[in-house]
Amino acid sequence: MVWLLAIPVVFLWWLKSLKTARQLDRLERLMLFEPTGPSGLSQNDITVMIAVRDRLDYRLENALQSIRTQSYDQSLIQILLVDYSSQEELIPNYQKLCETFKALYLRIDGQPFFRKGDCLNQGLLQVKTKFLLICDVDIIFENNYIETAVQRMQKSCNQIIMSRMLDLPEGAVNSVVNVLEEYPKLKQIATQRGVKFSRYLYGKAMCMSFTRYFRLVGGYDDTFALWGFEDDDLFQRFREIGLKTTCISDATSYLHQWHPKYEGVSNHPDFQKKMSENKAKYKKRWVRKGFWSR
Structure with missing residues (x-):
């Protein structure tokens, strides 16, 4: 009679599988009606979006340089730098950097502290x-x-592209570098973050998929403040609509330039309080669904 106890578990698993299958079918049908024409959506164009607040140094320039030296057709790559109420004296420098790397600059004024989710939304x-x-x-x-990433997306539309994060050691990059020339050497001295943190499978902050999927799930939760969990929360909502995770570390990579932990946010008087609130909110939302991943 013990096997009878397994029936509810199997039934719930079957219902979840059926729900996921229907979600995937819906996404497949959704992508069949991808618009074509003057809007440009028929092309495999891509926007690389960067959120920033009071971060203007060699690291940002190296990031922009790495985007503008991609092997992918540059005419299909747009860069959007979203400035979330940085100090006003930095605005001309951001604008000059965007002009150099042919990026769009979007300024969001009047925000007392950083909310990455709202910035990206x-x-x-x-x-x-x-x-x-x-x-x-x-x-x-x-x-x-x-x-x-684009090649992998063309194989299946029901996915979100991620990669393992490779951390550079302190002092590895201290200035603007020629990223094309230096990348192979830098990659050799980088450490895979998942080795140190066993639950850190992917760099969820660097995710790529169809733009309409970001909108389909409502974008980021903009109530997470200062630091933490908005990326994980988005990842879980992608999973709920049936997207699978595709890791492309077998064919490519990216490097994380070293900086002090919690740089730019730890000096806020409510930092620890906000961190605790973010964690509690995330756990309340996802632990009961079996999605806790940190």
Whole structure:
């Protein structure tokens, strides 16, 4: 009679599988009606969106350089830098950097502290390309990253593209570098973050998929403040609509330039309080569903 106890478990598993199958079928049908024509959505164009607040140094320039030296057709790559109320004296420098790397600059004024989710949602409203890749200010992409990501997306539309994060040691990069020349050497001294943190499978902050999927799930949760969990929360909502995770570390990579932990946010008087609130909110939302991943 013990086997009778397994019936409810098997039934619930079957219902979940059926729900996922229906979600995937819906996504497949959704992509069959991808618009074509003057909007450009028939092309495999992509926006790389970067959120920034008071971060203007060599790391951002290296990140932008790595995007503009991609092997992928540069005419199909748009860069959007979203400035979330940085100090006003930095505005001309951001604008000059965007001009150099042919990036769009979007300024969000009047925000007392950093909310990455709200920053990226404001940028999402401006995105008009088929694909969207989210990038942090301190990331250096291998030059085949976007090409590889788009190729994988063309094999199946029901996925989100991620990669393992490779951390550079302190002092490895201290200035603007020639990313094409230096990348192979830098990659050799980088450490895979998952080795140190066993639950850290992917760099969820650097995710890529169809732009319409970001909108389908409602974008980021903009109530997470200062640091933490908005990327994980988005990842779980992607999973709920049936997207699978595709890791492309077998063919490409990106590097995370070293910086002090919690740089730019730890000096906020409510930092620890906000961190605790973010964690509690995430756990309340996802632990009961079996999605806890941190």
